[in-house]
Amino acid sequence: xxxxxxxxxxxxxxxxxxxxxxxxxxxxxxxxxxxxxxxxxxxxxxxxxxxxxxxxxxxxxxxxxxxxxxxxxxxxxxxxxxxxxxxxxxxxxxxxxxxxxxxxxxxxxxxxxxxxxxxxxxxxxxxxxxxxxxxxxxxxxxxxxxxxxxxxxxxxxxxxx
Numbered sequence: 375x376x377x378x379x380x381x382x383x384x385x386x387x388x389x390x391x392x393x394x395x396x397x398x399x400x401x402x403x404x405x406x407x408x409x410x411x412x413x414x415x416x417x418x419x420x421x422x423x424x425x426x427x428x429x430x431x432x433x434x435x436x437x438x439x440x441x442x443x444x445x446x447x448x449x450x451x452x453x454x455x456x457x458x459x460x461x462x463x464x465x466x467x468x469x470x471x472x473x474x475x476x477x478x479x480x481x482x483x484x485x486x487x488x489x490x491x492x493x494x495x496x497x498x499x500x501x502x503x504x505x506x507x508x509x510x511x512x513x514x515x516x517x518x519x520x521x522x523x524x525x526x527x528x529x530x531x532x533x534x535x
Contacts, residue, residue: 375493377413378502381509385409403516407458407468410509414455414471421448432485450474458513468513475507 388408392400399405421429421444429448433440450470457467482503486496493499 375502377417378505380416381409381413381506383409384412403513403518406509407464407513407517410468410471410506410513411455411458413506414451414458418448418451418455421445421451432481434480434484447474447478461517465514465517468510468517472507472510472514475503475510479503 385405385408388396388399388405389402390400392405399408420426426444430440430444433443437443451474454467454471454474457463458471482499483496486494486499
């Protein structure tokens with residue numbers, strides 16, 4: 375549930391910042407990139423601190439080296455979260471994260487088994503994953519590539535814009 379709250383809250387705050395004059399972060403796709411970056415930084419960090427044991431336990435039993443898989447997926451989430459913040463790499467990062475969400479879905483199915491709280495059951499987990507996937511697809515489809523001046527290095531502003 376925390377990743378969904380993070381995505382919605384950060385995206386909303388960036389949209390609100392746009393209302394108050396921060397035009398670059400107030401564009402909907404840029405705000406969504408910021409929300410996704412915060413969310414994947416949170417979830418990627420959990421692969422190493424705080425919830426590592428729970429995330430390793432989510433790996434379906436048929437897959438080898440669950441600890442290594444968790445480490446690699448956590449690194450991918452963190453690297454892609456950072457890449458979402460750069461206009462030149464945001465589209466590629468969104469694509470990688472979308473694929474990662476699909477590849478990791480069996481872990482969510484595995485985690486939804488047994489006696490879990492309502493928000494960890496398969497229905498709510500699937501709905502949240504659909505929201506996350508829709509957000510990554512939206513960034514992939516709607517994000518414009520960086521302006522030519524930014525690609526050639528004449529513009530030194532590489533942040534969310």
